[in-house]
Amino acid sequence: MSAPFLLSARGLTRRYPGPRTAPWGRRTVTTALADADIDVREGTAVGIIGESGSGKSTLVRLLLALDVPTAGTVRFDGRPVDPRAGARALHWLRRQTGIVFQDPYASLDPRMSVGRIVGEPLWALDIDGDGRRGSMGRRERVHDVLADVGLTPDMAARYPHEFSGGQRQRIALARALVHRPRLLIGDEPLSALDVTVRAQILDVLARLRARDALTLVMVSHDIGVVQSLCDEVVVMKDGRIVEEGPTEKVLLQPQVAYTRRLLASIPAIDPDV
Ligand SMILES: Nc1ncnc2c1ncn2[C@@H]1O[C@H](COP(=O)(O)OP(=O)(O)OP(=O)(O)O)[C@@H](O)[C@H]1O
Numbered sequence: 001m002s003a004p005f006l007l008s009a010r011g012l013t014r015r016y017p018g019p020r021t022a023p024w025g026r027r028t029v030t031t032a033l034a035d036a037d038i039d040v041r042e043g044t045a046v047g048i049i050g051e052s053g054s055g056k057s058t059l060v061r062l063l064l065a066l067d068v069p070t071a072g073t074v075r076f077d078g079r080p081v082d083p084r085a086g087a088r089a090l091h092w093l094r095r096q097t098g099i100v101f102q103d104p105y106a107s108l109d110p111r112m113s114v115g116r117i118v119g120e121p122l123w124a125l126d127i128d129g130d131g132r133r134g135s136m137g138r139r140e141r142v143h144d145v146l147a148d149v150g151l152t153p154d155m156a157a158r159y160p161h162e163f164s165g166g167q168r169q170r171i172a173l174a175r176a177l178v179h180r181p182r183l184l185i186g187d188e189p190l191s192a193l194d195v196t197v198r199a200q201i202l203d204v205l206a207r208l209r210a211r212d213a214l215t216l217v218m219v220s221h222d223i224g225v226v227q228s229l230c231d232e233v234v235v236m237k238d239g240r241i242v243e244e245g246p247t248e249k250v251l252l253q254p255q256v257a258y259t260r261r262l263l264a265s266i267p268a269i270d271p272d273v
């Protein structure tokens with residue numbers, strides 16, 4: 001029997017020790033995330049919005065065991081995720097998940113060709129290419145995923161600095177998708193891009209959702225992105241989830257004053273999207 005949710009978290013909390021108030025004083029503590037519960041159904045897209053510092057990145061890092069919570073638990077496909085486990089013990093989670101960050105340049109190793117960057121997860125996770133064993137199959141898979149994100153196979157031989165910001169973000173996306181994850185998490189993956197490129201990458205994501213039933217968790221400052229891509233929205237403030245629900249409902253009839261202020265502070269929502 002499959003789990004009711006692909007991804008579930010309960011009571012996720014992350015505190016960071018802050019600076020001492022004085023050399024002899026106690027350390028302050030920042031609560032980046034407090035008691036967050038989240039459920040993501042397979043095949044759906046969930047947007048996470050909230051002002052800067054509200055805990056969005058902290059939450060997605062914990063969901064993928066890239067950080068250890070102070071309290072709380074995460075389950076993926078019903079299976080408990082142990083963030084303290086070593087890389088080998090987390091293989092199963094890495095195989096089924098991918099992540100893209102905001103800054104496409106920082107996340108790409110400048111000394112590696114695009115083909116190596118994009119294919120690296122196949123080697124690291126010991127995954128064959130499309131139905132073919134060994135490096136031939138993997139190379140083909142890299143070419144296919146480059147095409148999926150709107151790049152061409154010949155780009156595999158080139159290096160990141162030869163590409164524009166938008167192309168680099170496509171490379172980062174290809175790398176996050178090459179091993180066919182069931183869940184893709186984006187931490188503001190589109191915010192460094194101009195409007196046209198953003199629209200193109202949104203198209204790519206929408207197509208992959210339709211074709212592969214990819215599940216998405218998208219942190220975004222951009223309500224347009226959330227509106228066009230996400231079925232549900234989670235609103236965060238000061239490390240807490242303050243509102244959540246279907247995208248239409250949260251964006252058009254926000255129940256919480258903070259959500260209303262947040263939406264008012266962001267460029268207008270296009271009712272036709
Ligand atoms: N490594 C860290 N050490 C100490 N405090 C941290 C650390 N990482 C995050 N914080 C604090 O936790 C809080 C939440 O940070 P987080 O990065 O999750 O916010 P965010 O919602 O992603 O913000 P942004 O929209 O600016 O990316 C902030 O107050 C931040 O200063």
Ligand SMILES: [Mg+2]
Nearest residue numbers: 056057058187
């Ligand atoms: Mg962040």
